[in-house]
Amino acid sequence: MILTRTVNSRRWALAAGAATTAAVLLSGCSGGGTTSSGSGSSDSINYALPANFTPNWILPVGTAAHLNTNNSSISQSLWEPLIAYDGSTGKVGWNKDNSLATAADFAEDGKSVKITLGDRHWSDGEQITSRDVQFWFNLVKANKEDWASYSPGKAPDNWTALKIVDDTHFTITFDKAYNTQWMLANELSMIRPMPQHVWDKTSDAGKVSDLDLTPEGAKKVWTYLNTAAKKISGYATDPLWKTVSGPYTIKSFSTAGKVQLLANAKYDGGGKANIKTVNLLPFTTTDAEENALRAGTVDYGYINATNLSQEASFTAKGYTLKPWAGWAITYMPYNFNNPAMGPVFKQLYARQAIQMSVDQATLSKVIFNGTAVSTYGPVPQGQTSSFVSEAQKNNPYPFSTAKARKLLTDHGWTEQNGTMVCTDAGSGDDQCGAGVDKGTKFKMQVLSQSGSTVTDNLMSALQSSFAKSGIGFGIKTAPVNSVLSQAGQCKAGDSGCKWQLSFFGSAGSWYFPAYPSGDSLFATGGGSNFGSYSNPDVDKLVEKTTTDSSDAAMQKYSEALAKDLPVIWLPEPDYQVSVVRSGLGGFAQDSLANFHPAMWKWTKK
């Protein structure tokens, strides 16, 4: 290797070395793992994970840092949800085959629900009972602040009690009447029964008991389970993870990201695995993954949107291209508490100037090669929906860098060396606004996910566009897990509050449950309100979407956020342009961006 050779090496060897290096680079040396043609067996399948994503969590409860649909998909293959409300059948709805519950009967007053469990068993033979649901419920109740899906006022706050009727029946009561479809799709679908008879302890050697029945005990159990879950190398060997309810168990789980799932022979649900071994392969870049596809080592992968024109070359290799549209929005959250730029971001005119500098139509057409849809608000616009307001559809802030510049100069900013500088501090209508000091430069920094050429191009295009408005836009990149862990909620004085903007949406930033209400994203204190956006009027509208079943509630919410700009709205790309080996079927691509390996089936290979 070049680094260890000595001065005495021969000159032509060096030139050959350089050429070989280039050849290795061209072949995509950074990829995933297998060298054979596909999985090589009808009993197995090779699935490509998104570029630069490394699976790092399987516990059904976790913190925001582990929030990722791919982690969730793996976890749900091991521990089935109580109610699987997803798009795995081609239409978003309750997939009872992959659920532990068989019925959910709401009370007439809408203030409680009685749930019936199926006759199901854990992989160790024990029956799955209401007590396992209660175990999850108690842990989440006692540790709600650490739970990734927590949003104040919503689950578990609005679940006042869980009462066990018998082993297969229990009732959950609410603090008030709710839209039953919203409750089912957005809240009850989060419940993940866990094996209380194995996990209700505080150490590996500890005795299992009813610790979760007290908040103190539940906190200790939560800490124990979360600590154990951080040890990725133990996923395949730790006895803790051997008791599952889903169609698969873990065969191997490498810290480098390669995961092997093995069909659970004891599974007794309706979503039995069709393929015995599932290999989930990590890739550092989309290019590396594409090279693996071309080499035939991946059965179910994806390509860059920019390479759609190469469909024929993949078809010739026995693949079919299937765009995978998501029920999602893509955005870049502002950190409103960032000490340097937070005060600027808090000014609506500044956010308007930023949004006016984003030419979504051109970005969708050129950067995403027509595989993205302009989205101007909080409701997905890629699919027809009665939830989208007219204001959001019509884009309240059309692209115009000239208007963006004027907006800034009208508010006390002056361009100096290509960047706007606040020269008239104060809170008057024609001044920079409260908290913005004189001399503040309008320079933003984004931490963007790496590994995607399309995302790199998107960032370059945004940088260029912002520059025309006098707005500086620095770009730093990091793997998506790193971006997610760095872009958390923070207070101005925190050391972790240095981030200003973050982008983790190469394949869409946020995939909604069936109801695209923004309680977690945009409500004050919402669990995934990364930038700490807060607007009391919006809070009321968000609240109404959860209790009022009319479309008008969603439309008012859509309009308010399209105008108030809690984030930078960006085009929503297809989740991915899938490349699927011919003969692989039995599934629909879930618009909620989960994958369901148990549904995959070889019809020929």
Place this chain on the structure above:
Amino acid sequence: MSAVIQPGRVPGKATAPVTASGTRLAVRRFRRNRLAVVGLGVVAFFFLFCFVGPLVYSTDQTHTLLDQVNLAPSGSHWLGTDAVGHDVLGRLMYGGKVSLIVGLAAGVLATVIGTLWGAVAGYAGGWIDAVMMRVVDAGIAIPALFILLVVSAITTPDLTGLIVILGFVSWLVPSRLIRAETLSLKNRDYVLTLRAIGGTHGRAIIRHILPNSVSTIIVAATFQIADAILLVAYVSYLGLGVQPPSTDWGGMLSAGLTAAYSGYWWLIIPPGLAIILVVWAFNAIGDGLRDAFDVRGRG
């Protein structure tokens, strides 16, 4: 004292001290090596191309032009445009600056660190030498690319950071070479005489060991520069190099590969060729310098 102990006047067995006549001989021998001369020409060309070229062929490498993406080479864009509308020829100059600056600076830094480390280890000998060289052995055992990937995962280096990181992972080989040279030089008469009349160890290293190792240092430096340019290409190819809108040849190659199967050859061949040519050129220069300084071949 230095007038008495002039390295050039002390007869040596294997390595001739650098003197005016020695330099002329070295230049003559270097000029006889055609590949080395071509290599020097290639390096000179790329320096002119990257640093003077933008003055002649001016392009906008800051703003994207989304209505001019992936255009084939033409009169207005000699090497076409990339996926965001940048002129590729201009970008080759722009990216080349980064590659050459980082490569040169990191190569020099690695050589300086390696030279000092190797000289001290070789001169001190005994357990100090043993400890210092085991550190080198351990460092060599860890692939540089692995270290770079780990560092890049932890932090996002800027240009200076990249130079420092590359410099600190590349100094191990030169340190071994300089140590070997020092082991030979420290027992020469002029060094022993200096010590006998009370000269310090530091003076022996700085005034005699290092000047007499200069040929080895220069040769090592050229190879280090070539290696550093390749390393920059490696990390940029993996998306961990300089941040947009900056780029370097490795980054350009990485971005261009997305279009490899779309027939956009102008996004791949120019940066790939530039990397190969410059790395080869520095290695050819290194080989030429090694032959030029090698006393055994002098005639």
